[in-house]
Amino acid sequence: MTSDQPTVTLPAQRTCPFSPPTEYEGMRQNAPVSRVTLPGGRTAWALTRHEDVRAMLADPRFSSDRTHPGFPVFVEGQQQIAARFKLSLIAMDPPEHGPARRAVVGEFTVKRMAALRPRIQQIVDEHVDAMLAGPRPADLVRALSLPVPSLVICELLGVPYADHEFFQSRSGRLLRRTEPLAGREQARDELRAYLDDLITEKEREPTDDLLGRQVLKQRETGRGDHADLVSLAVLLLIAGHETTANMISLGTFALLEHPGEREKLEADPDVLPGAVEELLRYFSIVDAVTSRVATEDVEIGGVLIRAGEGVLGLGSSANHDPEVFPRPGELDLRRGDRHHVAFGFGAHQCLGQNLARMELQMVFETLFRRVPGLRLAAPADELPFKDDSNIYGLYELPVTW
Amino acid sequence: MRIVADTSRCVGAGQCVLSEPEVFDQDEEEGTVVVLVERPGGGELEGAREAVGICPSGALSLSED
Ligand code: HEM
Numbered sequence: 431m432t433s434d435q436p437t438v439t440l441p442a443q444r445t446c447p448f449s450p451p452t453e454y455e456g457m458r459q460n461a462p463v464s465r466v467t468l469p470g471g472r473t474a475w476a477l478t479r480h481e482d483v484r485a486m487l488a489d490p491r492f493s494s495d496r497t498h499p500g501f502p503v504f505v506e507g508q509q510q511i512a513a514r515f516k517l518s519l520i521a522m523d524p525p526e527h528g529p530a531r532r533a534v535v536g537e538f539t540v541k542r543m544a545a546l547r548p549r550i551q552q553i554v555d556e557h558v559d560a561m562l563a564g565p566r567p568a569d570l571v572r573a574l575s576l577p578v579p580s581l582v583i584c585e586l587l588g589v590p591y592a593d594h595e596f597f598q599s600r601s602g603r604l605l606r607r608t609e610p611l612a613g614r615e616q617a618r619d620e621l622r623a624y625l626d627d628l629i630t631e632k633e634r635e636p637t638d639d640l641l642g643r644q645v646l647k648q649r650e651t652g653r654g655d656h657a658d659l660v661s662l663a664v665l666l667l668i669a670g671h672e673t674t675a676n677m678i679s680l681g682t683f684a685l686l687e688h689p690g691e692r693e694k695l696e697a698d699p700d701v702l703p704g705a706v707e708e709l710l711r712y713f714s715i716v717d718a719v720t721s722r723v724a725t726e727d728v729e730i731g732g733v734l735i736r737a738g739e740g741v742l743g744l745g746s747s748a749n750h751d752p753e754v755f756p757r758p759g760e761l762d763l764r765r766g767d768r769h770h771v772a773f774g775f776g777a778h779q780c781l782g783q784n785l786a787r788m789e790l791q792m793v794f795e796t797l798f799r800r801v802p803g804l805r806l807a808a809p810a811d812e813l814p815f816k817d818d819s820n821i822y823g824l825y826e827l828p829v830t831w
Numbered sequence: 832m833r834i835v836a837d838t839s840r841c842v843g844a845g846q847c848v849l850s851e852p853e854v855f856d857q858d859e860e861e862g863t864v865v866v867l868v869e870r871p872g873g874g875e876l877e878g879a880r881e882a883v884g885i886c887p888s889g890a891l892s893l894s895e896d
């Protein structure tokens with residue numbers, strides 16, 4: 431039941447903040463491997479089933495080359511911007527990707543992340559203190575969601591947090607689909623120039639932080655150069671704060687709107703790790719970043735995808751596939767299933783996932799323990815959701831207590 | 832049941848360590864999987880099975896021998 435005639439145009443909008451775009455369900459039922467139209471009129475394939483998305487992301491015949499003209503993008507012309515600079519990890523293929531990832535993944539092991547716990551707790555507490563001491567209502571995005579992961583990634587990388595306004599605004603513009611091409615290009619150039627200078631300083635005098643250690647590692651192994659390190663820094667800085675920030679805002683919003691689930695969390699701290707997995711699944715904020723372009727003819731879900739064709743792995747559809755997640759639309763903090771693809775799958779599965787998990791666990795635990803009276807300070811349906819961004823989230827979340 | 836880990840495939844996501852920290856660890860330098868208990872039993876075997884199903888890179892398998 432697949433047709434070569436595109437019936438759906440992507441990106442589709444969410445009509446309910448708690449659900450994937452409604453189009454996905456129909457696609458999953460009628461043509462799980464669907465032909466879709468993208469902005470600018472190009473077509474691509476979209477995968478909507480959990481099994482197919484996992485299969486594609488684990489298959490080396492699909493490339494992450496985001497400069498390939500067939501790579502499916504939601505902003506026409508995005509490939510050209512990508513082509514101007516070498517993108518790190520997320521746009522690399524074998525044989526380049528493996529060694530590049532190995533060079534940095536040791537910084538993100540479960541143990542290394544656990545060692546950051548006390549410092550992260552301190553950062554979270556300071557920001558909750560400041561929020562409680564400030565006026566009511568407060569905007570949770572400014573008070574907690576953005577500063578906590580930004581501070582953590584800055585300290586980890588060795589980027590001065592004092593510059594956070596600068597890089598937060600640039601990365602926000604890069605991710606917004608409505609930002610004109612020239613504006614996106616400018617944002618990327620400015621961010622790159624800033625990190626280029628920073629890396630040059632670290633090359634002169636290596637500091638004891640992730641970027642400083644990478645400088646030393648490059649010297650030791652003779653692999654990679656200055657431009658590679660700038661690219662890695664850009665990726666880690668953007669990926670390291672935007673995504674987690676959006677999950678903090680959305681997760682808090684969901685818990686405020688589901689008092690039964692909030693009670694489960696407040697009653698039993700052991701629910702916390704599973705609760706974070708469920709919130710990641712439920713929102714699947716990185717819906718279509720997990721896209722690829724086929725380098726050979728490949729059959730997926732019974733459909734032949736030809737070399738050069740683009741394929742969108744729709745993560746929020748996969749994570750709401752009822753064959754894998756019964757009653758997928760229900761938020762169930764005790765679901766106890768970590769098979770979601772909210773962090774992707776295969777060789778590119780999120781490098782920072784264990785940092786993100788820990789930050790989310792610590793923020794939700796601290797916030798609901800210390801502010802038991804926390805509630806929304808605006809009607810839920812009037813909140814500014816990021817419907818125009820490649821990563822779903824909230825621009826603002828007014829709360830009071 | 833014996834755990835077979837192919838470190839050349841491993842992408843260091845650490846999902847195995849989250850599934851069963853008694854059985855899996857990660858190399859400090861490369862982040863790749865280190866099997867602490869080759870032949871786990873009981874609850875640890877269950878955790879190892881979960882890790883095999885969740886590992887994003889297909890680096891883990893269970894062998895009958
Ligand atoms: C809730 C938070 C996060 C979510 C939902 C998320 C999601 C994802 C997803 C879906 C991918 C796969 C992209 C693909 O397959 O093409 C990815 C890759 C990546 N993420 Fe995250 N991420 C989060 C937090 C972080 C953090 C905190 C960092 C850094 C400290 C980070 C760094 C990266 C990097 C470097 C990659 C590329 C890995 C590679 O290509 O090998 N992410 N992320």
Ligand code: SF4
Nearest residue numbers: 841842844845847886
């Ligand atoms: S889950 Fe798989 S890829 Fe991740 S560290 Fe363990 S073996 Fe490696």
